[in-house]
Amino acid sequence: MSMRAPRGTADILPKDVKKWQYVETQLKDVCERYHFAEIRTPLFEHTEVFQRGVGDSTDIVQKEMYTFEDRGGRSLTLRPEGTAAVARAFVENKLFGDPNQPAKLYYFAQMFRYERPQKGRMRQLNQFGVEVLGSANPAVDAEVIDLAMTCYKELGINSLKLVINSLGDNESRNNHRKALVEHFMPHKNELCSDCQSRLAQNPLRVLDCKTDHEHPAMKTAPSILEYLNEASSTYFEQVKEYLTMMGIPYVVDKNLVRGLDYYNHTAFEIMSESEGFGAITTLAGGGRYNGLVEDLGGPETPGIGFGMGLERLLMALDAENKVLSLNEALDCFLISVGEEAEKEAVRLVHNLRINGIQVDKDYLGRKMKGQFKAADRFKAKYVMILGEEELQKQIITIKSMETGEQDEVPISQLVKSMQERLLGGIENE
Structure with missing residues (x-):
């Protein structure tokens, strides 16, 4: 019998908890100023919430979920991400009927993913997330990105890189999907088994492959930006304009697709550029997910949000040698x-x-x-x-x-x- 913490988990000891509490307090303060309210969802959900919400073709659903059957024969899954759970709560509790719209929510939650543990990537991870449900205004996209950047900056993290892209609406995505299939089919047998499956299920996910990212076909793959229709292109230009007006620098990366099926229109990641941070530089990521609420049985409701790993946030603080103002003295x-x-x-x-x-x-x-x-x-x-x-x-x-x-x-x-x-x-x- 092993009396050690399970692989991919870690104890947060009292000497470190004050750091977590300090960071969480600062993040809550930012959310209050941006007029976001906290939501808390269950640690586990019916498996279908993530199958329908996150997508059957994602690595999370196919490989990483902790799923079990309860005594009643129901399939339940430990929460691997926050957005689908919040959207389910939004639908079940009829928050769409609240006159104060959009619903602007934030959460602190533990997530569970069965993946190879490494620095900053755990099987039980702590995440801070934000979701806005009920508005398709590009100004909301810019506000969510602004909130994420403000959280890092107010904690003293300055070596940041914001990367954005547009995945377009359904029409744009369908046209791009056809172009990707035509581009990659001649190379199908050269791709990994996962990408061969993705080519049939969700070809956009091929661009996010960690195994084949150096394949020559990746570098010449058609960009989603070439297939944006007028409405999608205009939307993306408005988001970029708002970011510029707020003085938030960004880089457009045509290959940024994110790893979840529900994303459309704006997608973004925030990365650390600190020396010695590590190979995996992503600190936070998110995007727009119009259609997710409908997939979970709710009315047509646009949404956008992001997830921020708290372990990686603390790593970024260490990488930039930030000393937190902790009150550790006893009165x-x-x-x-x-x-x-x-x-x-x-x-x-x-x-x-x-x-x-x-x-x-x-x-x-x-x-x-x-x-x-x-x-x-x-x-x-x-x-x-x-x-x-x-x-x-x-x-x-x-x-x-x-x-x-x-x-x-x-x-x-x-x-x-x-x-x-x-x-x-x-x-x-």
């Missing part, structure tokens, strides 16, 4: 000496906490010296010292660990005194 530590003082310390710690003071104490029966060392390790701003003599006099000593200054205050005034030192004098209720 105060209560040192008690003697049996009666120890009992009183339990009451005092409780009283301080319910009055807004962050405080801890010793629970291992250490001597005074050991308790001071513990306070140092916790980076305590203040130490409060209570011995049997102080208890008799109903006073307690408060010492500033920064200046070394200390004074005595009545135990009855401890809460007020600490509030004045730490919180600016909140009235004791």
Whole structure:
């Protein structure tokens, strides 16, 4: 029996959790400013949600999903991506009937994909995502991209590259699909088995192949941009114009297709250009998915969104040597000496906490010296010292660990005194 974490998973220990909390708080703050609301969906869904939503021809559905049968014989799948689950929730809860449209949503969620683990790519991954459902305005595409770029920039990540493309509407995609089949069919036997299947199911996915990306036919493949009809071309030009107006630089990559079947019109990726980041440079990716809500049984509802890997976000922070402003210091530590003082310390710690003071104490029966060392390790701003003599006099000593200054205050005034030192004098209720 293995007593180690499963391959492709990782424990996030307390020393690292503050980094995650800091990043998540910053991302939430950006979403609030952009007027997005949080949504939380189940960890697992009926398998059909992803088969219909993500697409049977995708690697996710064919190779990477954790699917199981429950005791009722129903096929369920651990969530491999966020968009289909949010779209399902949008339909089931009739959010399309809310007068406040479009629905602008964000989420933090764990995803599960069975793939070869490597740096920044786990089988259980943490993702931040954004979805906008209910508007086909190109300004929304630009806003979603702007939000993603703002998240990185406000965390101090500057070595970024935004890559965009248009996959066009259904008419444009169908014409491009025919051209791709004609182009690749003479080379079919030279392609990997996956691409041979994709050529019949979804030829656009051939362009996203990691095995055949150096094949000469890839370099001469017809571009989707050559097959955009007037409406699709105009839409893409408007998205680019809005990005330019917001001062967001971008590069058009005609081979950017993304790995999910539901995408159409705008597709984008944000990449790290930091030295030493690693071979897989993509930090976030997304695009428009008009038609997905209908596929899941809802009314005609356009949508766009992105997914951002939090593990890769933290890697980018490390690659750019960003030091986060983490508050790791403990407000105060209560040192008690003697049996009666120890009992009183339990009451005092409780009283301080319910009055807004962050405080801890010793629970291992250490001597005074050991308790001071513990306070140092916790980076305590203040130490409060209570011995049997102080208890008799109903006073307690408060010492500033920064200046070394200390004074005595009545135990009855401890809460007020600490509030004045730490919180600016909140009235004791």
